[in-house]
Amino acid sequence: GPTLFWHRRDLRITDNAGxxxxxxxxxxxxxxxxxxxxxxxxxxxxxxxMLEAVRDLQTRYRERGxxxxxxxxxxxxxxxxxxxxxxxxxxxxNDDYSGIAQERDEAVEDALQWADVDVTRxxxxxxxxxxxxxxSAGDPYSVFSYYWKKWADREKADAHESPDPxxxxxxxxxxxxxxxxxxxSDPDASIPTGTRDAALDRLDRFLESAVFDYADCRxxxxxxxxxxxxxxxxxxxxxxxxxxEGTERAMAQADDEEARESVQEFRRQLAWREFYxxxxxxxxxxxxxxxxxxxxPIEWKRDESALTAWKQGETGYPIVDAGMRQLxxxxxxxxxxxxxxxxxxxxxLMIDWREGYRWFRERLVDHDTANDVGGWQWAASTGTDAQPxxxxxxxxxxxxxxxxxxxxxxxxxxxxxxxxxxxxxxxPELAPSERQRVAPEYPDPIVDHAERRERAISMFxxxxxxx
Ligand code: FAD
Numbered sequence: 001g002p003t004l005f006w007h008r009r010d011l012r013i014t015d016n017a018g019x020x021x022x023x024x025x026x027x028x029x030x031x032x033x034x035x036x037x038x039x040x041x042x043x044x045x046x047x048x049x050m051l052e053a054v055r056d057l058q059t060r061y062r063e064r065g066x067x068x069x070x071x072x073x074x075x076x077x078x079x080x081x082x083x084x085x086x087x088x089x090x091x092x093x094n095d096d097y098s099g100i101a102q103e104r105d106e107a108v109e110d111a112l113q114w115a116d117v118d119v120t121r122x123x124x125x126x127x128x129x130x131x132x133x134x135x136s137a138g139d140p141y142s143v144f145s146y147y148w149k150k151w152a153d154r155e156k157a158d159a160h161e162s163p164d165p166x167x168x169x170x171x172x173x174x175x176x177x178x179x180x181x182x183x184x185s186d187p188d189a190s191i192p193t194g195t196r197d198a199a200l201d202r203l204d205r206f207l208e209s210a211v212f213d214y215a216d217c218r219x220x221x222x223x224x225x226x227x228x229x230x231x232x233x234x235x236x237x238x239x240x241x242x243x244x245e246g247t248e249r250a251m252a253q254a255d256d257e258e259a260r261e262s263v264q265e266f267r268r269q270l271a272w273r274e275f276y277x278x279x280x281x282x283x284x285x286x287x288x289x290x291x292x293x294x295x296x297p298i299e300w301k302r303d304e305s306a307l308t309a310w311k312q313g314e315t316g317y318p319i320v321d322a323g324m325r326q327l328x329x330x331x332x333x334x335x336x337x338x339x340x341x342x343x344x345x346x347x348x349l350m351i352d353w354r355e356g357y358r359w360f361r362e363r364l365v366d367h368d369t370a371n372d373v374g375g376w377q378w379a380a381s382t383g384t385d386a387q388p389x390x391x392x393x394x395x396x397x398x399x400x401x402x403x404x405x406x407x408x409x410x411x412x413x414x415x416x417x418x419x420x421x422x423x424x425x426x427x428p429e430l431a432p433s434e435r436q437r438v439a440p441e442y443p444d445p446i447v448d449h450a451e452r453r454e455r456a457i458s459m460f461x462x463x464x465x466x467x
Pocket of ligand 1: 234272336339364368376379
């Protein structure tokens, strides 16, 4: 029988280490499994993106005379059942490093071994797999700057070729159930196109020019000059080696030191992704627990109405609300703004980071357990390499510095279209009558930043046992 290759977060044929490995064993039968347990946490935008990518992959396999077998159910039942049905001797997949994924994979592996089917797991999702970059004492890194130094110096593997066109098992498409009747709701957000060609276009466009200004412009949300590759890296429409090779070409074309530093700054973000992947691989419990232990529990507030205002983008802090509305409308938020809204939730509203994480997990197309947990714990001052608890973002100054003309804010907040930038940045501190005059529809601030800042610092001091 054929070798079964199980696609998960690697929805591509090129630069796929596991797929290439599978092709050395026998004719490859590619499979994907829709796992309801994972789908329950994902909102419609992410599911829609993923399904488009799965369909696109299916089309590409059909061009190669095979098909993508799409299963629906528990992988530890469905994968062994498919192995049995096609008389498969071995199953190959690429490793996924989050705790939930590892548990699932162990269950599948156990079930397959029970049925006498070989399992091969391959490293693919990152350039430097968890455990390969360690401190001189042999421990995994928990401080990014040191990790980054080593990561940057290490040699990188080249992108892999696609398997030969005749490497695939001739699966009759009529035997493959369609993807159309899944009852998935409309994404209700304007999301990126989930095809391999669209992902390659995003990469090429970014490498043509934006990458050379990346260092200067990445923090300015109105510029929208970052790569927008996060959903492609999350679902593997692009291989990370392909992306890195792109940076090598850009590096060769860069014509001054500034442009070279920008390319390097972009690579640094790729390294953050790998840093967080290894943090979570070695600390799987961090998906729901603080990395950093304080002497006493942090006394997060329960405040349903504030949480709702935050989710709906109605806090009366314009940069926060713009970010939360971008998330709702696009299933995406600019990185600078993610940091601002996360700081606002955990410090100004004093609400547990896990509430914010759950909302991001539902709404983000690019939700990735390791990056999302890493970002949240950083902002909440509970992470490995976290923001110190006393350094709290001021949402007004952040808005002024990174969105001086309030262009980003006005893109997402209709009520402020006619207000001028100064008024917008000062909004929470304007007199109520002034707010009424400038933008009667836009909400008043739900908290006072200066007051909340003091309270948040006291909350962390109590957690530290300082007083
Ligand atoms: P670019 O700036 O072009 O970066 C290129 C790639 O590097 C990204 O696509 C991403 O894969 C990686 N990357 C960039 N910044 C980071 C970072 N800080 N940590 C880890 N990887 C990074 N990123 C996700 O991919 N999924 C998430 O669920 C996620 N949740 C976040 C939650 C919070 C609270 C914060 C503060 C950040 C989060 N990030 C997450 C990181 C970052 O905001 C996004 O990766 C980035 O905004 C995606 O846009 P881009 O592809 O244009 O990024």
